[in-house]
Amino acid sequence: MTAQPAPGFGAVAEIASAVRSGELSARSVLEQALRRVAELEGDLHCFNTVTVENAMADADAVDDMVRSGIDPGRLAGVPVALKDNLCTEGIPTTCSSRILAGWLPPYDATAVSRLRRAGAVPVGKTNLDEFAMGSSTENSAFGPTRNPWDTTRVPGGSSGGSAAAVAAGMVPLAFGTDTGGSIRQPASLCGIVGVKPTYGVISRYGLIAFASSLDQIGPFATTVADAALALEVIAGHDPMDSTSLDLPAPTLLASLSDGVSELRVGIVEDFLPDVSPECRASVVAAGEALAAAGAKVEDVAIPEVLLGLPAYYLIAPAEASSNLSRYDGVRYGLRVDGPDSETMNSRTRGEGFGAEVKRRIMIGTYALSAGYYDAYYGQAQKARTLVIRAFEAAYRTFDVLLTPTTPSVAFPFGSKVDDPIEMYLCDLCSIPSNLAGHPAVSVPFALSPDGLPVGVQVLAPALGEALMMRVAASLEAAAPPGVRGPVTP
Amino acid sequence: MSESERLISPEAVRHVARLARLALDDDEVALYAVQLSAILEHFDAVRRLDTENVPPTAHPLPIENVLRADTEVPSLDRATVLAQAPSAEGDRFRVPRIMGEAP
Numbered sequence: 001m002t003a004q005p006a007p008g009f010g011a012v013a014e015i016a017s018a019v020r021s022g023e024l025s026a027r028s029v030l031e032q033a034l035r036r037v038a039e040l041e042g043d044l045h046c047f048n049t050v051t052v053e054n055a056m057a058d059a060d061a062v063d064d065m066v067r068s069g070i071d072p073g074r075l076a077g078v079p080v081a082l083k084d085n086l087c088t089e090g091i092p093t094t095c096s097s098r099i100l101a102g103w104l105p106p107y108d109a110t111a112v113s114r115l116r117r118a119g120a121v122p123v124g125k126t127n128l129d130e131f132a133m134g135s136s137t138e139n140s141a142f143g144p145t146r147n148p149w150d151t152t153r154v155p156g157g158s159s160g161g162s163a164a165a166v167a168a169g170m171v172p173l174a175f176g177t178d179t180g181g182s183i184r185q186p187a188s189l190c191g192i193v194g195v196k197p198t199y200g201v202i203s204r205y206g207l208i209a210f211a212s213s214l215d216q217i218g219p220f221a222t223t224v225a226d227a228a229l230a231l232e233v234i235a236g237h238d239p240m241d242s243t244s245l246d247l248p249a250p251t252l253l254a255s256l257s258d259g260v261s262e263l264r265v266g267i268v269e270d271f272l273p274d275v276s277p278e279c280r281a282s283v284v285a286a287g288e289a290l291a292a293a294g295a296k297v298e299d300v301a302i303p304e305v306l307l308g309l310p311a312y313y314l315i316a317p318a319e320a321s322s323n324l325s326r327y328d329g330v331r332y333g334l335r336v337d338g339p340d341s342e343t344m345n346s347r348t349r350g351e352g353f354g355a356e357v358k359r360r361i362m363i364g365t366y367a368l369s370a371g372y373y374d375a376y377y378g379q380a381q382k383a384r385t386l387v388i389r390a391f392e393a394a395y396r397t398f399d400v401l402l403t404p405t406t407p408s409v410a411f412p413f414g415s416k417v418d419d420p421i422e423m424y425l426c427d428l429c430s431i432p433s434n435l436a437g438h439p440a441v442s443v444p445f446a447l448s449p450d451g452l453p454v455g456v457q458v459l460a461p462a463l464g465e466a467l468m469m470r471v472a473a474s475l476e477a478a479a480p481p482g483v484r485g486p487v488t489p
Numbered sequence: 490m491s492e493s494e495r496l497i498s499p500e501a502v503r504h505v506a507r508l509a510r511l512a513l514d515d516d517e518v519a520l521y522a523v524q525l526s527a528i529l530e531h532f533d534a535v536r537r538l539d540t541e542n543v544p545p546t547a548h549p550l551p552i553e554n555v556l557r558a559d560t561e562v563p564s565l566d567r568a569t570v571l572a573q574a575p576s577a578e579g580d581r582f583r584v585p586r587i588m589g590e591a592p
Contacts, residue, residue, distance in 0.1 A: 106569050199549045213548045242555040310532035321509060328510070330582050335575035341587040342510065350512030358511055362502070362521055363528060365509040379535050381545030386538075388546060420524055421531050437549025462550065 003149045003451070003487035009033075009172040012078050012226040016119065019062065019077030026062035026077030030055055030121055033079035036170045037123065043489055044146045046165040048084045049092050050124040055079070058121045065119075072119030074233055081165045081174035084125035085132055086112055086217070087206035095208055096140035097130045099352030100333045109206025110238045111175060111217050118233045123171060126161030130354045131324065132182055132210045134158050135426035138417045139356040147190060148489045149452055153410040156186030156426075159220070163190040166220045169486030173230055174220040179211050180312050181406075181430025183218045184442035188405035188455030191444045191485045193227045193472070194220050196430075198462050199437030200245035202231075203238030211319035212243075214312075214434040222485055224443065224473045228252035231465065250465045260474045261294035263467070266398035268459075269299050270306055271407075271429045278454050279404040282446035286456040287402055289478035290471065300398065304390035307383040308432035313424055314367045314380035315435075320357075321364030327352060359420060388436045395461045400471050403429045405442040405455040429457060439465050443472045444484040453483055496526035 009015055009032070018024035037050060062072045082088065085095045087105035094100045112122065129139035137145040137160030147155040148168040155164040159176025163186035166174045176183045178196035187194025195218045202217045209215060219230035235249035267287045272280050291297040329335035329348030336351050338344040353361070367376035394401060407428050416422040433440040439462070442455040456475060460468035499522045506513045506521075513521070567580060576583040 103573060106565050106573070200552075239557060243550075243552060245550070307535065307538070310535040313528065313532055314535060325510075329575060330584055331570075332573040333575070338585060340589075341584045343512075344585050345510045346507075346512040349510055353511070355517075358513070358517070359521065359524060359528075361509050361511060362505050362525055366497070366501075366505050366525065366529075369505065369508060375536050376529070378545060379538060379540060381547060382540035382543040383535050383538055384546040385543050386540075388549070420528060424528075435546075435549070 003489055005482065006169040006486040006488040008169045008222060008486040011223065012075065012172050012221065012229055015078050015172065016074055016076045019119070020066065020071060022066050024077070026059035026121060027056070029077045030059040030079055030123070033123055033171055036168070040168050040170065040489065043151055044148060044164050044168055045143055046081070046126055046145055046161040046168065046170060047124045048094055048096060048127050048142055048161070051091055051122065054091065055121050055123045058116065062119050062121065074118050074229065075115060076119035078120045078173055079123045079171045080115055080120045081124055081126050081162055081171045082112060082122055083128055083159050083162050083176045085128060085177060085208040086175065087208065088112055088122070088125065091125065093125065093208070095131045096128045096142055097352065097354065097357070098141045098334060099327045099348070103333050107206060110203035110240055111234045112206065114234045126159070126165055126174065128161060129158035130357050131320070132158040132177055132179055133320070133356050133360050135181070135185055135423050136417065137161065138413065139354055141354055144413060147410045148485065148487050149191060150410065151489050153412050153452070154189070156189035156410065158182040160186045162220050163187055163192060163194065166190070166192050166222060167485035167487060168489065172221065173226060175217060176220060177207060177215055177217050178434065179214045179316060180434050181427040183220065184405050184430050184440060184455070184457060185426055187220055187442040189410040189453065191453030191483060191487070192220055192222050193224055193441065193443055194218065195227050195231060195441045196433060196439060197231060197235065197465060198439045200243050201235045201250070201465070203241040203244045205238055205240035209323040211316040212323060213319060214316060224469055224476045225253065225256060228256055228469050250463070252466050252469050255466050255470055256473045258470055259293060260290050260471055263295045263400065263471065264398045265290050265295045265297045265471070266300035266394060266401045267297065268305060268401050268403045269301050270303050271403050274428060275404045275407040276409065278409060278446065278448040279407060282454045283402060283404050283456050286445050286475055290474060293474050293478065300394055300401070302390050302394050304386045305432045308387050308435055309424065309428050311380040311383035311387065312427065312431045312435060313363070314376050315384065317360040317364030318367050318377050319364070321361045321368065324357070324361055356420070384435045387432050391432070391436050391438065391461070399467055400464070401459040403457045403459065405429060405457040409448045409450070409452040409454055433459055438462055439468055441468055441472045443475045443479070445475055445479045447483050496529055497522055
C-alpha cells in the first residue's frame with residue numbers, strides 16, 4: 001500500500017495558459033497523461049475505454065489552432081476523463097453495463113461538447129458502478145476500479161474511475177455524476193476535490209439518466225481552483241435540457257480567495273454519531289480552521305437530514321425503474337431473443353442488468369405499484385419536502401453548512417457489496433443535498449491513522465456555489481500537507 | 490419466518506419482476522425476497538412519518554414546462570439510429586411478435 005505523492009500536472013489554468021501561449025504543446029501534455037495511464041491502468045482499472053487516437057487528433061487540433069493564432073479556450077490542451085455515462089459521439093458509452101455493450105452514441109453530451117469547445121482533450125471513458133448505482137465501483141460489469149491510495153480498497157462510487165484517474169495523476173481533471181453522492185464520496189475516498197453543483201446548473205443533455213430529479217454532472221480535480229474553473233466552463237443554460245436553469249455560468253474564480261471572515265458556518269450535528277472517529281474529527285478540525293480564519297462557527301441540529309437516506313432509497317429507485325425501462329432490447333444495446341416481445345424484453349433485461357440495478361428496479365417498481373404508492377413513494381416525496389424545509393430554516397442562520405462527506409474512509413473490496421443496506425449507508429451525509437437540489441463540495445482535509453484520505457463536505461443553498469467554493473478554498477489552504485492526490489500506488 | 494421475510498414474499502417478487510420485465514431465476518427471487526424486505530424494513534421510518542399537511546416534492550426546483558420555438562430542425566439520421574438496433578428491417582425496428590397466435 002503506502003501511496004507516494006506524485007508530481008501530477010500542476011494547475012489546470014497554468015497548463016491551459018502555457019498551451020495557449022505556445023510554450024507547451026497539447027500533444028506533450030497528452031503524452032504525459034497517456035504515459036501515466038499506461039503505467040498504472042493495469043493496477044487501477046480507471047477506464048472502460050482509452051481513446052488514444054481521438055485524443056491525439058484533438059490535441060493536434062488544439063496545437064494547430066495555437067499556431068494559427070486562434071485561441072483554443074480556457075482548457076486548452078487539458079486532458080480530461082469522462083464518466084462512461086456521458087454520451088460521446090461514436091465512442092462506446094456503456095454505463096459499465098452489459099446491456100449497453102457495443103452501443104455507439106449518435107451525439108455528444110453538452111458537457112462534453114463544451115469541454116471540447118474550450119480546448120480540453122478527452123482521453124477516455126471511466127469506470128462506474130453500473131448505471132451509477134453504487135458506492136464502490138464493485139457493481140461495474142467490467143470489474144472494479146482500485147483506490148490509488150491503497151489498491152486493496154475501493155475508490156468509492158459511483159464515479160470511482162474518474163476519481164481514481166485524477167487521484168493517480170493520470171489526468172488533472174475528470175467528470176462524474178452525482179445522484180446521491182457519486183462525485184463527493186469517491187472524491188473523499190481518493191483525496192481529491194469533487195463538486196455537485198446546484199440542480200440545473202450543468203446541462204444533462206447526453207447524460208444517461210438514472211434518477212432525473214437528482215442527477216447532476218460535476219468535476220473532480222486536485223484543487224478547488226481547478227474544479228471551479230471546470231465548473232465555469234461547462235455550466236450555463238442549454239436549450240437541449242428542459243431542466244437547465246436559464247442563467248449564465250456562475251463566476252467562481254474571482255472570489256475564490258476572498259476568505260471566510262464573518263461567514264456563518266454551521267456544523268451539522270446529526271450525522272456525527274453515525275460516522276467513524278476520523279471522519280468526525282476532521283469535521284471538528286475543519287470547523288476550527290474556519291473559525292481561525294475568521295468565520296463564526298457553531299453547531300446546528302437539523303434532524304430532518306436523517307430522513308434523507310430512507311427517502312432517497314425510495315425516490316431514486318422509483319425514478320430509475322422508469323428511466324431504465326428504455327433498455328428493452330428494441331432500439332439499442334443487448335437483445336436476448338424470445339418467442340414474443342415480452343419474453344425478449346424480460347430476458348434482455350434479466351441478462352443485461354447486474355444484481356444492484358435489478359435490485360433498484362425492483363424496489364422502485366414495488367414503491368410505485370398499486371397499493372404501495374402512497375405508503376412508500378408518496379411518503380418519501382413528503383419526507384423530501386421536510387428535508388428541504390429544514391435546510392431553508394438552517395440557511396436563515398447560516399451561510400454554509402459543514403458535514404463529513406462520508407461515514408468512513410475507503411473500505412476493502414468485498415466488505416459491503418453483499419449487504420445492500422451497508423452500501424447504501426455510504427451516502428448518508430451526501431444525499432440531503434441531492435434531495436434539495438443544493439450544491440455541495442468535498443475537500444480533502446485529513447488522513448486516517450492508516451494513511452487514507454478523509455474529506456469534509458461544505459453545503460450551500462441553491463446557487464450558492466461562489467460562497468461554497470470560497471469556503472472550500474479556505475479549508476484547502478488550512479489542510480495539513482499530504483492529504484490530497486495525486487499519489488502513486 | 491422472520492418479520493422481514495414476511496414483508497415481501499417470493500410471489501410478490503415474481504409479480505414485481507413481471508411488472509418490471511425482468512426475467513429472474515429462482516435463486517434471484519429468493520435473494521430479492523429477503524433483501525427487498527430488509528431494505529423496506531430498514532427504511533420504514535419514512536412510511537411511519539407524520540406527514541399530515543406536508544405537500545410532496547417531485548422536483549427540487551420550481552420549473553415550468555419548457556417549449557422550443559415551433560421551427561423545423563434536423564433530427565438524427567434514420568440510418569444512423571437503425572444501425573444501433575439489434576434488429577431492423579427497412580425503416581423500422583424489428584421485434585418478435587407482440588400478440589398471441591390468432592385462434
